[in-house]
Structures are given as C-alpha cells and as structure tokens.
Amino acid sequence: MSEELFHTEDMTIEDFLSGATAYEIADNALKRVLVKRKIAFGTMVSELTERQLDLATADIYMWCASTPSSKNDTED
Numbered sequence: 001m002s003e004e005l006f007h008t009e010d011m012t013i014e015d016f017l018s019g020a021t022a023y024e025i026a027d028n029a030l031k032r033v034l035v036k037r038k039i040a041f042g043t044m045v046s047e048l049t050e051r052q053l054d055l056a057t058a059d060i061y062m063w064c065a066s067t068p069s070s071k072n073d074t075e076d
C-alpha cells in the first residue's frame with residue numbers, strides 16, 4: 001500500500017501544521033520542524049507521505065506540550 005496521500009483540497013505544509021492545534025505556532029518552531037524533517041518550505045501536503053505528515057505533526061504537538069500556555073485557568 002502506498003503511503004502517498006491524495007487530497008481533494010491541497011495546502012502547504014506550513015498551513016497544515018499551523019492548523020493542527022489551537023496554539024499559535026511560532027515561526028521559528030515551524031521552521032525548525034521543517035528543517036528537522038527535511039521538508040522544503042511551501043511543499044504541498046499531497047507531495048508528502050503519511051509518515052512525513054505524522055512525524056511533523058508530532059513534532060508540533062511536542063512543541064505545544066513544552067510551551068507554557070498564556071491562559072491561566074487556576075483560581076486562588
């Protein structure tokens with residue numbers, strides 16, 4: 001089975017990763033993930049394998065988990 005994904009509506013990897021979470025992804029974090037995964041800026045999602053998308057998305061989730069939230073839900 002091929003790992004190629006076929007999408008009816010294509011988007012860039014930057015848009016795909018930015019939409020993966022409600023966090024606002026810092027540009028430098030996004031660039032770091034793309035460089036680490038050897039994905040060129042502006043690459044269309046349809047050109048990537050499911051594995052590449054999953055690993056890049058996991059990297060974004062890891063960044064989110066290690067980033068302090070600006071919202072404070074605690075009560076005194």
